[in-house]
Amino acid sequence: MQVAKYNLLPVALLYLLGCSSGAPTAKVEGTVTLDGKPLSDIRVLFQPENTDAKVAGVGSFGLTDSEGKFTLKLSDSESLGAVVGPHTVILSDKLAEDPEDSDAGGMANVPKSRIPARYAKTPLKFEVKAGEVNQAELALTR
Amino acid sequence: MRIQSQRRAFTLVELLVVIAIIGILVGLLLPAVQAAREAARRMQCSNNLKQIGLAVHNYESAYKKFPPGNITDGPCCGTPSHTAWSVAILPFIEQANLDATYNHSLPLEHPDNAFLREQNLATYNCPSDPVAGQLLEPASGPRNGQRWRTSSYRGMGGVAWAPAGQYAYRRQWDSSDILNSECPVDRKGIFHWTGRINGQVNKFSSEKFGTISDGTSNTLMVGEYMTMTTPRRTTFWAYSYTSFVLSCMTPESRTLIPDYSLCAAQGDSNPCKRAFGAFHPGNLINFVRCDGSVNPLSPTLDMKVYWALSTIAGGEAEVESF
Numbered sequence: 001m002q003v004a005k006y007n008l009l010p011v012a013l014l015y016l017l018g019c020s021s022g023a024p025t026a027k028v029e030g031t032v033t034l035d036g037k038p039l040s041d042i043r044v045l046f047q048p049e050n051t052d053a054k055v056a057g058v059g060s061f062g063l064t065d066s067e068g069k070f071t072l073k074l075s076d077s078e079s080l081g082a083v084v085g086p087h088t089v090i091l092s093d094k095l096a097e098d099p100e101d102s103d104a105g106g107m108a109n110v111p112k113s114r115i116p117a118r119y120a121k122t123p124l125k126f127e128v129k130a131g132e133v134n135q136a137e138l139a140l141t142r
Numbered sequence: 143m144r145i146q147s148q149r150r151a152f153t154l155v156e157l158l159v160v161i162a163i164i165g166i167l168v169g170l171l172l173p174a175v176q177a178a179r180e181a182a183r184r185m186q187c188s189n190n191l192k193q194i195g196l197a198v199h200n201y202e203s204a205y206k207k208f209p210p211g212n213i214t215d216g217p218c219c220g221t222p223s224h225t226a227w228s229v230a231i232l233p234f235i236e237q238a239n240l241d242a243t244y245n246h247s248l249p250l251e252h253p254d255n256a257f258l259r260e261q262n263l264a265t266y267n268c269p270s271d272p273v274a275g276q277l278l279e280p281a282s283g284p285r286n287g288q289r290w291r292t293s294s295y296r297g298m299g300g301v302a303w304a305p306a307g308q309y310a311y312r313r314q315w316d317s318s319d320i321l322n323s324e325c326p327v328d329r330k331g332i333f334h335w336t337g338r339i340n341g342q343v344n345k346f347s348s349e350k351f352g353t354i355s356d357g358t359s360n361t362l363m364v365g366e367y368m369t370m371t372t373p374r375r376t377t378f379w380a381y382s383y384t385s386f387v388l389s390c391m392t393p394e395s396r397t398l399i400p401d402y403s404l405c406a407a408q409g410d411s412n413p414c415k416r417a418f419g420a421f422h423p424g425n426l427i428n429f430v431r432c433d434g435s436v437n438p439l440s441p442t443l444d445m446k447v448y449w450a451l452s453t454i455a456g457g458e459a460e461v462e463s464f
Contacts, residue, residue, distance in 0.1 A: 023442065043409045045394060050444035057442050060397035061408040075396040075408060076425060076441060090394070092309040092409060100411045103219050103282050103384045104315070113308060119303070 017108050023057045025081035028072040030136030031064070032091065038068025039114060044138070045090040046072060046126065048083045057083030063094065082128045089124040089138065091115045116142055163241045165314065171348070180423060187268035187420070188428045188436045194265070194295060194364050195430035198227070204234075207348045211297050211316065211333030212382035219286065220284045220386075224251035226382035227303035227333045227364075228266065229258075235265050244349045250380055251284050259290050259380040266379045268294035268428075270421045271368035273376045281374040283383035293379035294420075297333030298362045299390040302413065302453050312412055316388040320346065325400055332363050332432055355455040358432035362451045365389070365429040365439075366420040375415060390416040391452035398441035398448075399425060406415035418456045 028046065032039045042064040048056040060082035062070035072082045093113040119140060128134050152160075183293035200433035201209050209230035214221040225246070232241040240261055245254045260277060275290040299315030303325050313325045315334040321344055332349055354361050367377050367389055378386040391397075392413035396405045400419030405411075419441070420427045428437040432454075439448070 045396075045409065047394060047445055050446055055440065055442050056444035061396065067155045075394075076399045076404075078404070090309075094409075096308075098412060100406070103284060103412070103415070117308070120309070 007112070021056075024084045024130055025074065025079075026084050026116055026130050026132060026134055027080055028060065028062075028082045028126075028128055028134040030070060030134075030138060031068040032070065032138045032140065033068055034114065034116075034140045035142055036139075038066075039140075040064050040066045040068060040117070041094040042068075043090075043092045043094055044070050044071075044072070044136075045092070046082045046087040046128070047090060049086045049088055049125075057085065059083075060087075082134075084128050084130045087126045087128060089126050089136075091119060091124075091138070091140075116140065152395070155277070177423070183269040184422050184426075184428070187270055187422075188438075190265050190268060191295065191364060191366075191428050191430040191436045192434070193235060194231070195230040195434040195436070198363065199434060200234040201231050202351065205401075207350045208332060210298055210336040210348045211331070211388050212335055212384075213337045214317065214335065215338045216233050216318065216382055217339060218319050219282075221317070221337070221383065222251055222284055223380075223382040224337070226380070226389050227294070227389045228293075228379045229382065235263075237263065238420045249284075250382065251286065251288065252408060256288075259288075261380075263293070263379065264292050266293035266295055266368055268368065268420065271366070271376075272371045272421075273370060275369055276373075278374055278376075278378075280378050280383070280386055281372065281382050283386070285381065286384075290378045290381045292367050292373070293377045294366050295364050296367045296377050296387055296389045297364050297450055298419065299334045299388045299416070300331030300333040301329035301393075301449055301456075302416065303329055303389045309410055312392070312410070314384070314390050314412065316390060316416065329453055330455065331390070331452055332361060338416060349454060353454060354432055356450070356453060356458065359435060360451060361432040361454050362429045363432045365418045366427050367418050368400050368420060369402040369417075371401050372406075375402045385415040388416070388437070389418055391448060392416065393445035393449060395441050395445075398427065398439075398443075 004023040032042045044062040050056045059075045060072040062072045063069045096110050096113040124137050173434050176390050209227040212226040214225035244258045250259050264277050271294040274294045276292045279289050302312040302314050304312045306397050313319050317335055336346055369376050396408045397413045397417040400421050402414055405414035418427050425441050428438050
């Protein structure tokens with residue numbers, strides 16, 4: 001029928017307008033272990049590194065569960081994955097965070113971070129590859 | 143006698159076709175109109191930054207030094223607010239009469255200074271920020287139930303420092319926190335804390351053109367911050383207490399999005415309180431640099447570039463604008 005064909009046109013146009021392009025991303029999941037034991041409640045932050053371009057891409061974040069497993073989401077949109085390319089991996093202990101109402105770091109009495117300090121001085125690196133579910137096995141040692 | 147001709151009228155199908163064509167045209171036009179409106183708002187936002195940059199330069203000409211980032215006296219938390227960069231430049235953005243109402247010997251929390259802290263200044267509001275220009279109670283500090291005026295622009299304090307990688311113990315450049323440790327001086331930004339502890343002026347004083355050794359065009363001065371989630375964590379132009387008129391750089395993308403709650407869901411909340419971010423297409427954030435130029439930064443920029451732009455004397459390699 002003629003009418004239906006014409007009414008579908010604007011809908012199709014809107015779909016075309018809605019398309020957007022961004023930096024290529026790939027799914028990343030993995031585990032965090034310390035001396036072979038899984039670590040829960042660890043913040044995993046992947047921060048893209050500059051290679052040639054000045055635009056490195058937005059970072060990704062995840063939180064480990066009781067089995068030390070995490071899945072990364074993009075920092076700005078919460079959609080799954082991380083930008084393809086080399087990343088610096090920043091690990092921090094959720095249980096060692098200052099409470100929200102303390103305005104400066106280190107004011108509250110919080111437990112010591114379970115992440116050994118040397119991983120902050122020389123952070124781990126991870127290369128996110130396109131077109132696959134990347135497995136990030138972050139095996140820490142004391 | 144006239145022959146009855148076919149009646150001139152639209153059939154249902156013709157009518158629907160016309161409606162469909164109008165629908166398509168409106169559908170094509172509306173996004174363009176909305177984009178043009180946002181482009182105009184963004185231009186207003188960067189024009190405000192240009193005015194702020196000029197005012198800071200005029201302040202420097204008058205006093206031979208830059209305004210202080212903020213002045214709060216005593217060790218962290220709940221310290222009374224004195225002046226800040228945004229209050230100090232009032233006479234230079236044609237607000238000399240407002241500045242005359244400010245009793246400098248009293249903190250901004252004092253009832254005598256209520257007129258100043260509640261004043262809505264158009265130059266400090268970015269039209270893309272729906273939270274700017276409201277009276278809200280800031281989320282923390284000595285505000286004690288008072289409502290302060292929200293705004294959109296924050297000064298760059300410097301690069302936060304975590305001793306021995308203890309991320310929960312980041313030292314921030316907007317309070318006396320930076321005195322509690324051997325916070326590296328090469329992380330200093332243009333508008334850092336210059337308050338007093340025990341009545342003594344601390345080692346960090348206001349900056350001068352000569353101390354910006356990285357070059358004025360490679361150093362960020364003031365940028366936008368706005369958030370719809372947790373609006374009490376947005377910018378308050380006269381509230382000089384720690385993180386409401388100043389932000390600090392943390393090398394994580396989450397501190398460059400205009401969403402406090404989303405940032406805080408991803409880690410320690412202290413870097414989120416010192417974030418930059420704006421509701422422009424692509425989440426671009428307008429910054430005025432120390433040379434007075436206004437450039438946008440994207441949250442996708444490399445953190446080494448952002449770091450180098452945030453310090454006044456880090457000695458990092460030259461960084462071009464992009």
